[in-house]
Amino acid sequence: MENKQQLTEQILRMSGVNARKCMRCGKCTATCPSFDEMEYHPHQFVYMVEKGDIEPLMKSESLYTCLTCFACVERCPRNVEPAKLVEAVRLAVIREQGANHLKPQDLPELWDEDLPQQAIVSAFRKYSK
Amino acid sequence: MVFSYYPGCTLKTKAKDLDRYARISAEALGVTLEELPEWQCCGGVYPVAKDEIATKLSSVRALNSAGEMGNDLVTLCSACHNVIKQVNNDMRTDENIVLKVNNYLKLDKPYAGETNVLHYLEMLRDAVGFDKIKEKVTNPLTGVKIAPYYGCLLLRPGSVMQFDDPENPSIMEDFIRAIGAEPVSYSMRNECCGGYVTLENKSLAAKKSNNVLESAVSAGAQMVITACPLCLYNLNKNGSDYDIPVHYFTELLAQALGLK
Numbered sequence: 001m002e003n004k005q006q007l008t009e010q011i012l013r014m015s016g017v018n019a020r021k022c023m024r025c026g027k028c029t030a031t032c033p034s035f036d037e038m039e040y041h042p043h044q045f046v047y048m049v050e051k052g053d054i055e056p057l058m059k060s061e062s063l064y065t066c067l068t069c070f071a072c073v074e075r076c077p078r079n080v081e082p083a084k085l086v087e088a089v090r091l092a093v094i095r096e097q098g099a100n101h102l103k104p105q106d107l108p109e110l111w112d113e114d115l116p117q118q119a120i121v122s123a124f125r126k127y128s129k
Numbered sequence: 130m131v132f133s134y135y136p137g138c139t140l141k142t143k144a145k146d147l148d149r150y151a152r153i154s155a156e157a158l159g160v161t162l163e164e165l166p167e168w169q170c171c172g173g174v175y176p177v178a179k180d181e182i183a184t185k186l187s188s189v190r191a192l193n194s195a196g197e198m199g200n201d202l203v204t205l206c207s208a209c210h211n212v213i214k215q216v217n218n219d220m221r222t223d224e225n226i227v228l229k230v231n232n233y234l235k236l237d238k239p240y241a242g243e244t245n246v247l248h249y250l251e252m253l254r255d256a257v258g259f260d261k262i263k264e265k266v267t268n269p270l271t272g273v274k275i276a277p278y279y280g281c282l283l284l285r286p287g288s289v290m291q292f293d294d295p296e297n298p299s300i301m302e303d304f305i306r307a308i309g310a311e312p313v314s315y316s317m318r319n320e321c322c323g324g325y326v327t328l329e330n331k332s333l334a335a336k337k338s339n340n341v342l343e344s345a346v347s348a349g350a351q352m353v354i355t356a357c358p359l360c361l362y363n364l365n366k367n368g369s370d371y372d373i374p375v376h377y378f379t380e381l382l383a384q385a386l387g388l389k
């Protein structure tokens with residue numbers, strides 16, 4: 001129980017989000033370009049973090065299908081900033097030892113000759129520590 | 130007019146055209162872009178978490194370096210622009226980040242967000258002026274229907290970027306008019322192309338990019354312009370359902386100014 005609470009507090013602190021401001025309007029999910037690729041939608045990140053239900057989020061592929069496009073941040077009428085919670089949960093996962101989602105040895109297979117450097121540095125910043 | 134200029138890693142490699150045409154056009158418009166003597170990669174995406182410090186240092190170094198020369202800092206790649214402007218905002222507003230960054234960097238004078246950051250488009254709009262550009266155009270792109278593609282990074286978060294209205298921007302449309310072409314209005318201009326997700330999820334990036342192109346093409350666009358190497362890559366490579374050309378806006382600027 002204690003762990004669950006600590007984890008929740010850590011996520012809230014890292015993100016700077018106040019999940020209690022959410023009024024459950026669903027606008028973040030309605031505007032999310034990745035919503036049909038996310039098992040947990042942005043509004044679910046908000047209420048699951050609020051409830052302290054972090055572990056299912058940590059196990060979810062949704063952490064890697066969020067595009068960090070910030071549409072949910074821009075369009076939330078309550079300024080909740082759901083993408084910052086997605087980021088904090090992802091960091092809670094990849095900051096664990098050996099938990100990098102993308103490894104340098106994965107690159108040769110993913111790379112193509114037109115791929116801009118920007119894509120590679122961005123993906124490493126998002127998926128690895 | 131003199132500005133410090135931060136090109137970023139991609140403009141030195143895969144996106145040389147974005148950089149090259151920006152430099153020659155600036156010169157023709159009476160703007161001197163002085164590349165920062167030393168700069169490091171911004172990291173591509175803004176480190177969102179409040180406790181990320183080391184990942185913000187390269188941006189602060191660039192900001193401080195321009196500040197020491199007494200210059201505003203011009204960026205061009207949408208991603209660098211997003212990262213550097215957001216980090217600058219942290220240095221203006223987040224005491225914890227300011228303290229830790231300055232403790233680490235030990236600059237001659239602590240940095241607290243004093244440098245002003247401008248995207249190249251903002252420099253065109255606010256320092257040069259679109260009217261002035263119009264006067265200098267010798268080779269107008271008359272009758273060409275161009276879809277301005279903003280994507281996410283130029284605009285969001287609107288409160289920090291302060292680049293344009295994040296839901297109803299007009300700077301690229303005004304740019305298109307200045308070079309004599311016709312802006313096409315379409316609904317997906319500020320929606321995501323899929324971004325870096327293309328690295329491990331091509332199908333997701335393909336869906337997003339094709340959605341953008343479908344919207345532009347059905348509005349009658351003959352061409353799409355962008356300021357972002359990754360948007361260009363996604364729209365070209367992953368938006369394969371549509372055959373519409375995608376160009377850097379600087380390339381068209383150089384062309385209109387008769388430099389290409």
Ligand code: SF4
Binds near residue numbers: 035042067070072
């Ligand atoms: S930042 Fe992520 S969660 Fe938010 S709208 Fe974009 S893809 Fe969806």
Ligand code: SF4
Binds near residue numbers: 043075079
């Ligand atoms: S848009 Fe904001 S207020 Fe509405 S559900 Fe999403 S987080 Fe909650």
